[in-house]
Amino acid sequence: MTDTDPLVIADRTFTSRLIVGTGKYPSYPVMVRAHEASGAEMVTVAVRRVNISDRSQESMLDYIDTARMFLLPNTAACYTADEAIRTARLAREAGLSNWIKLEVIGDEKTLFPDNEALLEATKALVKEGFVVLPYTTDDPVVCRKLQDAGAAAVMPLGAPIGSGLGIQNPNNISIIKEFARVPVIVDAGVGTASDAAIAMELGADAVLMNTGIAGAQDPIAMAEAMKLAVRAGRLAYRAGRMPKRRYATASSPLEGVIGR
Amino acid sequence: MKIRLNGEPYELAGPLSITALLTGLGIDPRRVAVEHNQIVVKRGAYESTRVEDRDEVEIVNFVGGGSGSGGQENSRD
Numbered sequence: 001m002t003d004t005d006p007l008v009i010a011d012r013t014f015t016s017r018l019i020v021g022t023g024k025y026p027s028y029p030v031m032v033r034a035h036e037a038s039g040a041e042m043v044t045v046a047v048r049r050v051n052i053s054d055r056s057q058e059s060m061l062d063y064i065d066t067a068r069m070f071l072l073p074n075t076a077a078c079y080t081a082d083e084a085i086r087t088a089r090l091a092r093e094a095g096l097s098n099w100i101k102l103e104v105i106g107d108e109k110t111l112f113p114d115n116e117a118l119l120e121a122t123k124a125l126v127k128e129g130f131v132v133l134p135y136t137t138d139d140p141v142v143c144r145k146l147q148d149a150g151a152a153a154v155m156p157l158g159a160p161i162g163s164g165l166g167i168q169n170p171n172n173i174s175i176i177k178e179f180a181r182v183p184v185i186v187d188a189g190v191g192t193a194s195d196a197a198i199a200m201e202l203g204a205d206a207v208l209m210n211t212g213i214a215g216a217q218d219p220i221a222m223a224e225a226m227k228l229a230v231r232a233g234r235l236a237y238r239a240g241r242m243p244k245r246r247y248a249t250a251s252s253p254l255e256g257v258i259g260r
Numbered sequence: 261m262k263i264r265l266n267g268e269p270y271e272l273a274g275p276l277s278i279t280a281l282l283t284g285l286g287i288d289p290r291r292v293a294v295e296h297n298q299i300v301v302k303r304g305a306y307e308s309t310r311v312e313d314r315d316e317v318e319i320v321n322f323v324g325g326g327s328g329s330g331g332q333e334n335s336r337d
Contacts, residue, residue, distance in 0.1 A: 021326025210326020
């Protein structure tokens with residue numbers, strides 16, 4: 001079943017439905033091994049100013065095999081549409097593709113997106129030929145507007161970034177999935193394997209996480225757990241779960257019980 | 261002359277190309293992207309783009325990050 005179930009976003013096909021980050025790992029070697037264990041084929045990276053005074057720092061890119069791993073630059077920490085658009089243009093020049101994980105943050109404490117600015121930036125970047133993957137709240141109306149604006153996928157949050165709280169509004173995720181014509185990628189909030197499985201069981205096409213893996217006691221083991229959870233959740237979704245019932249329904253025959 | 265480089269004042273002897281600026285800073289041009297007065301400079305235009313007095317230059321690269329805060333470098337051990 002998994003062999004014939006690729007994830008297709010814009011013009012690219014992925015076997016893995018898990019997308020991982022590159023921040024907050026205890027070390028680069030741990031990150032490399034966690035990436036391998038996750039089976040991910042796409043990683044997010046941030047765009048930041050080069051340190052002018054200290055050129056000795058290692059480049060994160062030295063630790064990523066870009067032949068195997070597709071780089072998805074983000075506009076993390078941008079607070080206006082203009083900042084996000086400029087960052088996207090720089091990312092396209094620094095990288096090898098026109099893909100951008102678009103974030104326009106609206107609030108420092110929750111890191112919730114500013115959906116109005118997000119929509120504006122999505123429209124502008126789509127017009128410039130970008131493949132735009134916007135990080136959004138789990139609001140079906142906003143997701144529909146982003147889709148209509150030409151987003152290549154929608155990325156509703158499961159819970160605040162880095163919170164590990166799991167999928168706070170499962171109903172919204174499944175409603176978003178119901179009408180979406182583009183892939184739905186649950187981005188942020190996944191804290192442990194069951195959260196990833198739930199996201200996939202709700203019908204999400206993929207899950208993106210960073211802290212859920214990097215913040216675990218053993219990031220490499222957690223990366224593998226996440227890989228399995230995403231696959232399990234996807235299989236369960238495609239298998240179609242049994243209906244929920246309030247009372248027991250025996251699964252052994254009722255006839256032939258001894259002593260009656 | 262004085263420019264603004266990555267948000268900070270930066271002193272230079274005189275006008276120069278983006279290529280010369282990067283060389284002087286010891287930065288591998290293949291690893292970065294450059295914005296000159298808020299316009300992204302294509303790699304092919306590094307040689308012909310002149311940085312003048314009071315210009316603003318941003319030089320960026322990719323760092324570790326997931327969402328939101330992003331940019332948090334991993335430690336180096």
